[in-house]
Amino acid sequence: MVTIDTAKCTGCGGCIDLCPVIAISMISDVVIVDNKICTECGICVKVCPVRAPQKTDT
Amino acid sequence: MPKRYDAVVIGAGPAGLMAAKTLAENGFAVALLERKQSIARIRRADGGAIGINEYLYDRLVLFNAHHKKFCFPVDGFSVPYDGPYANIYGFQMYSPGKKRILFGDWEEAKRRGDEVRVGISISKEALLSGLLEDCRCGGVEVFPGINLTDIRKIRDSVLVNGDGQLFEGSFVIAADGVNSRTVRLLGLNTGRKFKGTYRYLTWMLKGAVPVDPGSFNFMVTEKGTYALYDTYEQGVYHVSAFNSDPAADLNESLHDLVYKDKTYAPWFAGCARTEIINCVSNILSPIEVPFKDNVLIIGDAAWIMEFSNMAALCNGWKAGNAVTLALMDRKYNKEGVKSYLEWWKNNFYSPYGRFEFGPMGGGGTILQSYLSSEELDYLASLIDKPLPATMNFFTLFNTLGSAYAELFPRIYDERPEVMDKLFALRNRFDEIGESIRRAGFPNL
Numbered sequence: 001m002v003t004i005d006t007a008k009c010t011g012c013g014g015c016i017d018l019c020p021v022i023a024i025s026m027i028s029d030v031v032i033v034d035n036k037i038c039t040e041c042g043i044c045v046k047v048c049p050v051r052a053p054q055k056t057d058t
Numbered sequence: 059m060p061k062r063y064d065a066v067v068i069g070a071g072p073a074g075l076m077a078a079k080t081l082a083e084n085g086f087a088v089a090l091l092e093r094k095q096s097i098a099r100i101r102r103a104d105g106g107a108i109g110i111n112e113y114l115y116d117r118l119v120l121f122n123a124h125h126k127k128f129c130f131p132v133d134g135f136s137v138p139y140d141g142p143y144a145n146i147y148g149f150q151m152y153s154p155g156k157k158r159i160l161f162g163d164w165e166e167a168k169r170r171g172d173e174v175r176v177g178i179s180i181s182k183e184a185l186l187s188g189l190l191e192d193c194r195c196g197g198v199e200v201f202p203g204i205n206l207t208d209i210r211k212i213r214d215s216v217l218v219n220g221d222g223q224l225f226e227g228s229f230v231i232a233a234d235g236v237n238s239r240t241v242r243l244l245g246l247n248t249g250r251k252f253k254g255t256y257r258y259l260t261w262m263l264k265g266a267v268p269v270d271p272g273s274f275n276f277m278v279t280e281k282g283t284y285a286l287y288d289t290y291e292q293g294v295y296h297v298s299a300f301n302s303d304p305a306a307d308l309n310e311s312l313h314d315l316v317y318k319d320k321t322y323a324p325w326f327a328g329c330a331r332t333e334i335i336n337c338v339s340n341i342l343s344p345i346e347v348p349f350k351d352n353v354l355i356i357g358d359a360a361w362i363m364e365f366s367n368m369a370a371l372c373n374g375w376k377a378g379n380a381v382t383l384a385l386m387d388r389k390y391n392k393e394g395v396k397s398y399l400e401w402w403k404n405n406f407y408s409p410y411g412r413f414e415f416g417p418m419g420g421g422g423t424i425l426q427s428y429l430s431s432e433e434l435d436y437l438a439s440l441i442d443k444p445l446p447a448t449m450n451f452f453t454l455f456n457t458l459g460s461a462y463a464e465l466f467p468r469i470y471d472e473r474p475e476v477m478d479k480l481f482a483l484r485n486r487f488d489e490i491g492e493s494i495r496r497a498g499f500p501n502l
Contacts, residue, residue, distance in 0.1 A: 011101040013093070014338025016205075017237030018255070018499050025205040025221070026093045029101075043499045046304045049259040049336035 001035045009052035015044035060224030063087045067231045070097045073357030073370040074233030075189035080378025082196030091204040098186040103260040103337040109177040109449030141184020142290040145272045146177035148447035152277040154431035157438035162447025177449040179290045211351035214390045229381045230353040236339045238359035247502045251343035255498035259308035259336045260298040265329030282311040283421035302420030302494045344411040428483045
């Protein structure tokens with residue numbers, strides 16, 4: 001699954017905009033991944049300038 | 059049941075706020091949706107500047123500090139601004155060995171100040187706060203913390219779903235920025251040419267950096283391409299690394315400049331890093347007719363790249379008035395907003411929509427992979443007189459291009475091997491552009 005390191009995330013929204021399946025949204029100014037929709041394509045991980053999204057095994 | 063409005067505006071940046079404010083002032087019921095909770099807080103890297111006193115997109119902005127207003131004499135409106143500001147006098151470009159190409163006479167700038175400024179750095183938060191206040195006073199219903207999830211036309215109006223809340227409007231104005239979700243949901247990105255995914259990382263630094271006050275600096279070092287500029291707040295600087303290659307580590311790139319570069323790191327000694335901001339921009343060709351299913355697309359959402367605060371405000375103002383006319387004339391269709399669509403085509407799309415900045419805009423190390431630091435120093439040192447001051451990037455590119463075109467015979471004479479490399483770079487523009495596209499992530 002993909003999680004966002006909220007300590008690193010600046011809230012720029014780049015991952016929200018580029019997620020191909022629209023699995024990411026901004027709730028109370030924090031970026032949140034809906035792992036029910038996420039396909040783990042990894043674009044958010046690659047695109048984030050501060051490397052806040054992380055893929056983890058579960 | 060959805061709440062019904064005359065217009066729903068998506069996105070509360072300068073374009074959306076200006077559109078909502080204009081519609082409300084004209085007496086219409088407006089909902090303004092924004093995904094951020096704290097609307098005016100800037101969480102995306104931004105130049106924080108506005109060009110004044112010179113034409114950009116054939117329009118002008120004047121700043122009246124006494125009346126606390128930006129005035130737009132070409133279109134005939136003004137925008138209140140009572141935040142802090144500082145003058146900008148132009149661009150400077152630095153080579154790896156600190157050779158400098160100047161735009162503007164910096165001695166003049168020190169002497170004549172306001173008279174020769176070409177821009178001012180502003181607090182974008184203050185600009186947005188002022189507009190938001192005007193919106194609220196004018197009766198705009200503001201909905202923060204709403205992500206757009208669906209948008210569709212039903213009979214004569216548009217239904218907008220934001221995280222399950224429904225809003226209905228005769229028109230929707232989409233002002234949700236360079237990576238617009240509205241445009242994507244409407245399927246309009248598929249007709250656009252994708253040019254790459256550009257990433258920016260900015261460190262906010264406090265201290266004393268030895269650049270000219272009011273200079274907007276571009277720096278090319280051995281390891282990267284950077285922008286460095288002071289802000290409206292004295293002693294606060296922004297330094298940004300940018301790159302069109304998603305594999306590049308922007309944080310490492312800024313570390314290289316600020317802590318390791320033998321030429322530039324000393325500039326930042328004693329600076330404290332106070333904040334990190336960043337952004338990601340997908341570059342797509344502009345939309346010729348930014349209208350579909352009663353949704354009018356304005357600002358960066360319909361443009362090639364990040365527009366400018368000035369153009370965003372103009373777009374919002376014009377869109378607010380165009381939708382007003384459509385509502386007054388009861389023309390709930392494309393014909394109703396033709397005053398905007400014609401204005402867009404005549405002033406933005408036709409004259410500027412096909413401008414190609416070329417792959418150099420991608421930053422990173424594209425230039426450095428063709429030319430050594432010594433060769434870049436040589437090329438920078440050839441321009442020994444200041445070029446005209448400007449904040450207009452079209453003028454900037456054209457001025458620099460013609461200056462070098464004149465120097466080609468001299469370069470060919472003095473350093474034929476450098477000329478060969480410049481030709482090689484030029485001949486590979488398409489190839490470089492293609493590799494930037496391939497590395498990116500189109501949000502089609």
